[in-house]
């Protein structure tokens with residue numbers, strides 16, 4: 001194959017995406033809802049509700065105690081207000097904390113027993129819940145790529161695919177509620193070991209009321225035979241979603257994990273407070289990619305998800321590696337700082353982010369790189385795009401502890417403005433407590449360039465296609481860090497979330 | 504056929520008038536050249552024809568095969584068959600040259616209600632055309648015009664033109680910044696596209712390019728108007744004597 005053909009395969013991704021985008025008429029395309037009978041816990045939050053959630057999940061006593069401890073701690077905490085986010089007071093008593101499709105009352109033993117309405121929901125979202133189905137649109141790859149999926153619908157995990165095959169490799173991939181029952185020794189050992197119960201207001205709330213989420217364990221020396229993914233769907237109204245994900249990569253293990261999220265269009269705001277903990281032991285590597293596409297609210301800022309998420313990876317072992325890649329296009333409010341604790345010597349953390357805020361969206365997002373071990377390295381590439389009246393803040397912390405000698409950080413932080421009513425802000429915190437480490441920070445802010453748009457249009461592209469192309473170019477570095485399936489989805493999302501931002 | 508009648512153009516947020524009653528007709532299948540002193544409005548004419556923002560048309564019309572161009576969006580003009588090879592091609596970081604070209608080709612095809620070009624066919628055609636312009640695979644992979652040398656940018660414009668197969672091609676100083684060999688390549692590229700259905704408007708300061716691309720008609724533009732029109736010999740006259748005599752004669 002000549003060089004030209006090879007390029008075409010990679011470049012073809014952008015092409016197809018643009019075609020897909022053009023073909024899609026609507027704006028937020030996952031805004032429909034599933035009409036399904038739900039069982040709710042009573043509205044509001046109390047010890048009784050915490051007990052009820054634990055009971056519904058059939059949890060052992062130790063788990064309930066853990067939740068209650070978190071709940072009591074949470075009662076004494078205050079919601080953080082330091083982020084550059086402006087939203088009305090959240091009434092924590094005016095929410096449901098548990099919602100489960102009635103058809104899930106008895107846990108289906110296999111996917112064949114799952115309510116067809118639920119299966120149809122995921123099919124419509126393009127998420128393959130049948131093992132012979134593949135993620136759509138992976139053209140040109142020689143070998144079809146298989147992705148195992150854990151599908152979480154409101155408060156419960158609907159099902160997990162490829163479980164048997166993964167089990168053969170020694171990989172555990174199941175819902176966290178299942179893991180609490182089936183693998184208590186692992187959960188007890190690691191849950192809360194990266195994000196403690198009392199870490200922050202939202203994480204503590206999550207510790208008390210999390211209903212489900214995914215659990216992954218990759219045993220020593222094992223390369224996970226396929227990509228793993230969790231797909232979160234909020235469907236019920238006035239219901240918070242609090243999922244909890246725990247990933248453990250034992251010595252020398254490798255896994256690439258993907259996370260996707262969508263929600264129906266609703267006029268009211270909905271709360272989402274998730275926690276993701278990743279433990280990485282010696283020589284292990286975890287890649288965690290997110291395409292966050294929660295409903296962003298309408299042009300006026302009515303409705304949309306309030307997204308308060310705590311994600312943290314602990315590179316506990318020597319030479320361990322983590323890579324966070326996120327594409328944040330949805331949500332009315334995003335408060336999210338996937339972080340890396342570089343504890344092991346020679347460990348590495350990377351953070352690649354695209355955050356798009358259009359219309360009335362507000363995003364305050366970034367990362368923390370905590371260098372504790374010697375010769376640790378971190379890299380941050382953040383691309384913020386603001387359009388409409390949106391506000392987009394990059395907030396990042398890099399610390400080099402006294403023992404983290406010979407460590408390096410490189411941060412690159414670029415903001416792109418579309419129109420003149422939006423804002424971009426960069427808030428970097430840097431602390432270096434030893435003499436041999438080095439931190440580099442580069443930041444740029446630019447406007448989408450009229451000459452570039454005219455050049456594209458003079459070649460026949462319409463304005464939105466031109467903007468999508470230019471913005472995708474701006475994000476290229478981060479898009480390239482995503483697995484191929486997600487790169488395509490992400491590119492089309494970039495275009496969709498910027499619709500109406502020009503002209 | 505491109506027909507420009509009594510075109511008056513001023514800057515949008517300034518009183519400055521640049522085109523002052525310009526008349527010009529390029530018949531289908533012909534090659535016309537425009538020469539004229541710096542600042543006479545040649546690039547402005549090409550921008551106004553392609554629909555760039557920032558100019559206000561206060562009078563006149565410009566039609567391509569009878570269809571008014573000045574009311575269309577830039578992309579509609581492109582789909583109608585107009586192409587401008589920019590005097591200063593624009594860089595687009597992060598967007599592969601190949602992706603850009605294919606997006607453009609298919610956008611135009613779609614706008615005209617035609618079948619899109621398949622990936623295989625596109626690749627075949629683009630490789631062939633890139634080769635004849637000595638554009639290598641590496642350059643197709645790089646982001647559009649980013650880090651291209653002046654001459655590479657100009658050749659890239661001609662590649663786009665060859666791929667888009669426009670009816671009316673405007674070349675704004677495509678020869679400036681080209682070395683002798685590159686100029687030959689570009690001229691060959693243009694000549695290969697010459698046919699009875701396609702017209703060219705070649706803006707240049709030098710006879711050199713016109714040695715290779717033989718024009719049917721040469722116009723002299725000054726102060727926002729076409730002031731003199733003649734055969735290829737007019738370009739030679741400019742080359743030898745400059746504009747002074749011609750301008751003195753018409754003013």
Ligand SMILES: Nc1ncnc2c1ncn2[C@@H]1O[C@H](COP(=O)(O)OP(=O)(O)OP(=O)(O)O)[C@@H](O)[C@H]1O
Nearest residue numbers: 514519521539540541542543544545546547548557
């Ligand atoms: N956007 C603008 N703002 C201010 N002046 C402008 C603008 N566009 C064009 N002009 C002026 O209009 C006149 C014509 O410019 P134009 O670029 O069309 O000339 P040209 O004939 O292409 O010159 P050259 O041979 O140097 O390329 C010049 O005086 C130029 O400074």
Ligand SMILES: [Mg+2]
Nearest residue numbers: 545546547590
């Ligand atoms: Mg000019």
